[in-house]
Amino acid sequence: MKKTVLTMIGIVCAAILFANDGQFEKAMAKNIQAMYQASDTETLQGVINQLTRIGDAEGDRWEPYYYSAFGYVRAMSMSESNEAKDKYLDQALVAIKKGETIKPNDSELESLRGYVHMMRVTVDPASRGQQYSGMAFGSFQKAISLNPKNGRAHFLLGRMQLGMAQFMGGGDGGACESYATAKAILESEEKNEQSIAPSWGLNGTIEAIKETCEG
Amino acid sequence: MKVLFLFLLSVISLQSIGQVKIGGFIKEKSGEPLLGVNVFVDGTYDGATTDIDGKFSITTDEADTIVLVAKFIGFHDHKVQLDNNVSNISLEIFLNEKINKLNAVVITAGSFNASEERKQVVLNSLDIVTTAGSSADVPGALNTLPGTQTVGETGRLFVRGGEGRETKTFIDGMIVHNEYSPSAPNTPGRSRFSPFMFKGMSFSTGGYSAEYGQALSSALILQSKDIAAITRTDLSLMTVGADVAHSQVWKNSSFSGKVQYTNLTPYFALVGQNIKWDKAPTDYNGNFAYRLKTSKTGMLKFYSNMSTSDMDLYERDIANPEILLPTSVGSDYFYFNTSYKEILTKKWGATVGASMTESNDFAAQAGQSRGEDISGRHGKLVLDFTQSDKLAFKFGGEVLLRKGEENLTNTNGQILSSKFDETISSGFVEAESYLSSSLAFKVGARVENNSLVDKATVNPRVSAAYKLAERSQVSLAYGTFRQAPSNAIIYRQNDAGQELAEHFIVNYQWIGERRSFRIEGYRKNYSELTRFQNEFDPTTFSFDGDGFAEGLDLFWRDTKTFKNTDYWVSYSYLNSERNYRNYPDSFRPPFVSTHNFSVVGKRFIQSIRSQLGLTYAFASRRRYNDLNTENFLGGKTPSYHNLSFNISYLYSNQIIFHAMVNNVFGINNIFGYEYANQPDANGIYARRAIEPPAKRFLFLGVFITLAKNKSISQLPNL
Numbered sequence: 064m065k066k067t068v069l070t071m072i073g074i075v076c077a078a079i080l081f082a083n084d085g086q087f088e089k090a091m092a093k094n095i096q097a098m099y100q101a102s103d104t105e106t107l108q109g110v111i112n113q114l115t116r117i118g119d120a121e122g123d124r125w126e127p128y129y130y131s132a133f134g135y136v137r138a139m140s141m142s143e144s145n146e147a148k149d150k151y152l153d154q155a156l157v158a159i160k161k162g163e164t165i166k167p168n169d170s171e172l173e174s175l176r177g178y179v180h181m182m183r184v185t186v187d188p189a190s191r192g193q194q195y196s197g198m199a200f201g202s203f204q205k206a207i208s209l210n211p212k213n214g215r216a217h218f219l220l221g222r223m224q225l226g227m228a229q230f231m232g233g234g235d236g237g238a239c240e241s242y243a244t245a246k247a248i249l250e251s252e253e254k255n256e257q258s259i260a261p262s263w264g265l266n267g268t269i270e271a272i273k274e275t276c277e278g
Numbered sequence: 279m280k281v282l283f284l285f286l287l288s289v290i291s292l293q294s295i296g297q298v299k300i301g302g303f304i305k306e307k308s309g310e311p312l313l314g315v316n317v318f319v320d321g322t323y324d325g326a327t328t329d330i331d332g333k334f335s336i337t338t339d340e341a342d343t344i345v346l347v348a349k350f351i352g353f354h355d356h357k358v359q360l361d362n363n364v365s366n367i368s369l370e371i372f373l374n375e376k377i378n379k380l381n382a383v384v385i386t387a388g389s390f391n392a393s394e395e396r397k398q399v400v401l402n403s404l405d406i407v408t409t410a411g412s413s414a415d416v417p418g419a420l421n422t423l424p425g426t427q428t429v430g431e432t433g434r435l436f437v438r439g440g441e442g443r444e445t446k447t448f449i450d451g452m453i454v455h456n457e458y459s460p461s462a463p464n465t466p467g468r469s470r471f472s473p474f475m476f477k478g479m480s481f482s483t484g485g486y487s488a489e490y491g492q493a494l495s496s497a498l499i500l501q502s503k504d505i506a507a508i509t510r511t512d513l514s515l516m517t518v519g520a521d522v523a524h525s526q527v528w529k530n531s532s533f534s535g536k537v538q539y540t541n542l543t544p545y546f547a548l549v550g551q552n553i554k555w556d557k558a559p560t561d562y563n564g565n566f567a568y569r570l571k572t573s574k575t576g577m578l579k580f581y582s583n584m585s586t587s588d589m590d591l592y593e594r595d596i597a598n599p600e601i602l603l604p605t606s607v608g609s610d611y612f613y614f615n616t617s618y619k620e621i622l623t624k625k626w627g628a629t630v631g632a633s634m635t636e637s638n639d640f641a642a643q644a645g646q647s648r649g650e651d652i653s654g655r656h657g658k659l660v661l662d663f664t665q666s667d668k669l670a671f672k673f674g675g676e677v678l679l680r681k682g683e684e685n686l687t688n689t690n691g692q693i694l695s696s697k698f699d700e701t702i703s704s705g706f707v708e709a710e711s712y713l714s715s716s717l718a719f720k721v722g723a724r725v726e727n728n729s730l731v732d733k734a735t736v737n738p739r740v741s742a743a744y745k746l747a748e749r750s751q752v753s754l755a756y757g758t759f760r761q762a763p764s765n766a767i768i769y770r771q772n773d774a775g776q777e778l779a780e781h782f783i784v785n786y787q788w789i790g791e792r793r794s795f796r797i798e799g800y801r802k803n804y805s806e807l808t809r810f811q812n813e814f815d816p817t818t819f820s821f822d823g824d825g826f827a828e829g830l831d832l833f834w835r836d837t838k839t840f841k842n843t844d845y846w847v848s849y850s851y852l853n854s855e856r857n858y859r860n861y862p863d864s865f866r867p868p869f870v871s872t873h874n875f876s877v878v879g880k881r882f883i884q885s886i887r888s889q890l891g892l893t894y895a896f897a898s899r900r901r902y903n904d905l906n907t908e909n910f911l912g913g914k915t916p917s918y919h920n921l922s923f924n925i926s927y928l929y930s931n932q933i934i935f936h937a938m939v940n941n942v943f944g945i946n947n948i949f950g951y952e953y954a955n956q957p958d959a960n961g962i963y964a965r966r967a968i969e970p971p972a973k974r975f976l977f978l979g980v981f982i983t984l985a986k987n988k989s990i991s992q993l994p995n996l
Contacts, residue, residue: 201507
């Protein structure tokens with residue numbers, strides 16, 4: 064009996080001691096989901112703030128900033144005015160840079176930067192296209208060179224290639240090839256609900272393949 | 279047993295002991311509530327985001343000291359230590375607005391900034407390249423901005439009644455000598471520096487920072503690109519030549535090189551020229567850049583440009599046009615520039631740079647010749663100290679060494695050799711202060727000492743800006759600017775002095791979403807200009823010449839009104855007179871035109887995958903000295919009109935075709951007249967019009983990109 068009790072005490076103490084680690088994963092999982100589900104910029108800002116708090120409290124995790132940046136890109140797509148859109152994209156870049164101070168030369172952060180450039184084009188294709196499409200391609204390429212197994216980078220590259228090809232008046236510009244690479248990589252990625260590593264992109268890739276490369 | 283359970287319980291409940299509820303409001307200083315502020319207990323996840331009323335509420339388990347932090351974009355972080363013995367805390371926090379680049383007023387008097395950044399920019403570097411008629415020449419495109427005067431026979435930047443030499447070019451803060459490539463007499467030269475190399479440019483038409491000296495009228499400040507983004511190779515085949523460019527990217531560094539060969543022989547064979555060529559202009563040009571990221575914040579840059587060019591032609595004698603005078607022009611040029619920039623501490627930053635120029639120019643005609651060798655060295659150190667977001671200082675020193683040697687040979691073979699060896703040492707300091715995000719001041723001074731004159735000058739520079747509303751602002755600028763007289767004068771008299779210009783500028787700017795408008799008025803006083811009876815006889819020199827320029831510049835740009843269309847309109851009014859050189863009194867110089875107007879339009883047409891550009895430029899009549907009348911500078915040229923057109927066709931991602939026609943309507947533009955040295959038998963001086971060597975200039979090119987990723991093209995470059 065005594066032994067059991069002592070073990071219990073031990074477990075409780077250990078639980079308290081290690082509570083922090085579990086707390087991070089749990090809080091992240093909760094907020095990542097909230098970030099994906101938020102349907103207005105106000106809610107999104109709340110989630111981004113929470114993610115930033117987690118990042119600032121931990122100090123050595125890049126993921127909170129990655130998802131903050133991702134949240135800002137989502138907020139951008141919900142905004143109306145070009146100025147608001149630019150403001151959110153600027154904030155996304157700030158978060159990416161913060162993430163990079165913790166983890167420099169990261170493929171995921173770099174491909175997210177490319178995503179920001181890509182969205183910058185959509186704000187005003189006529190005046191932005193020339194400059195930012197080049198920058199987006201540059202980032203995706205760098206992301207792939209940092210980690211050829213980054214499925215999201217291949218997927219985003221495909222979207223950019225398709226956009227460019229449509230602009231040029233035909234073909235897929237190599238998009239289907241990139242999508243196929245993305246799909247193969249993303250499918251092989253372990254599905255783990257608890258994992259906080261970036262794991263999005265498979266559904267989008269499948270959707271894109273259906274839309275562009277089949278039929 | 280029971281005791282043990284109690285103990286366990288207490289261990290568990292320890293976690294909830296000291297739970298504190300914090301609630302309140304976060305507002306601007308004005309009392310406006312702030313929405314979306316991140317409020318949290320420092321070092322924990324516990325926090326909240328304010329709602330539309332600025333309201334928040336947090337529950338925290340933090341048992342020790344509680345530090346509450348409020349963070350919001352554009353505001354200073356606010357930290358407050360709370361008493362953790364109270365379980366219910368209510369408070370009101372007022373945040374201080376941060377003065378940053380995004381919301382603060384920017385001093386714009388006198389300067390046009392072009393960069394890849396979007397903020398506060400009227401033009402970006404791509405706009406330069408795609409401007410019809412500019413032929414991807416930086417000065418060519420800047421000539422469509424207000425404040426510049428069309429002086430078609432030189433291709434240089436003449437700013438607000440200033441001569442071409444009064445505009446100085448700086449690359450990464452380092453001065454550039456002889457920035458134009460050589461050209462046949464009275465034909466425009468091009469800048470040696472390709473716009474593709476630069477990530478940003480600031481074209482100041484007056485009132486610029488104390489950091490820059492030796493320019494009376496204008497400073498063209500170019501910032502070279504940082505590390506290249508991708509490895510790629512580009513090929514260009516053009517009617518005027520070919521080039522190959524390659525960028526290689528490593529982890530923290532990149533190398534870019536471009537080798538260019540220009541030969542106008544085939545073009546001149548196809549398109550008739552007024553000039554009889556023996557050897558059409560030929561040019562070999564190499565550009566090399568290496569960038570190394572030395573740390574998170576440090577950047578080391580090397581840049582080099584080298585070229586050699588020559589041409590042989592026949593110029594007609596003015597009095598007897600049947601006599602052909604063999605003429606040749608050649609140049610060897612080497613420029614090297616290095617700079618290192620690093621943030622030293624949170625408050626201190628430093629930039630150190632050095633450059634060297636070796637330039638040898640040679641021109642000969644009918645047994646006479648002129649050779650000039652310029653050797654320049656420039657060393658510079660700039661320190662910046664940021665006291666707070668409201669106060670920053672910049673100061674530094676530089677040494678400019680310049681050696682010139684001129685050899686004039688006459689038809690008898692006599693050589694007149696002249697030299698100068700100039701050292702300009704200078705120091706500058708500038709303080710930038712924001713009283714609020716709507717009111718900014720910049721106060722500085724530049725001290726310069728020219729060894730040839732051995733007299734130190736102090737040149738104050740002051741500017742201010744006030745934000746009238748969200749999108750509009752006014753700026754003011756004042757300053758004095760010194761520059762050595764033209765080399766031709768210094769060769770004759772080494773201690774010729776330092777010419778002086780004083781600028782007063784008032785500017786209003788409105789930047790809307792995808793539209794902008796600015797109007798700027800100025801007055802410029804010139805003094806200590808060189809006067810002479812005979813340009814070659816220093817005993818006739820005096821340095822009491824003066825002059826003025828006053829005018830109004832208007833600029834409107836709109837990318838919003840017409841879909842896929844971008845256009846800008848510039849107008850400059852200029853009134854300027856000088857009493858300098860051999861002028862008998864105060865006269866309007868020949869390079870001044872009262873009205874300059876230009877419209878630049880660009881449109882992308884998706885259905886033909888092409889970008890079309892049109893530029894129309896107008897300049898009112900210029901003066902010239904008609905030797906057959908009594909009046910000094912009494913002649914007037916016709917006004918200048920030029921409509922240029924260009925088209926870039928995207929054949930594929932990797933291949934782009936480009937065509938350009940300058941002066942589509944073939945208008946006969948006359949820039950002035952040259953007169954024979956001696957009158958003819960009837961006492962009349964024969965004359966010849968200064969006009970372009972051909973009415974139109976045509977350009978065709980194909981640009982091919984080779985990169986690992988096939989989606990990369992030169993599109994961003996066109």
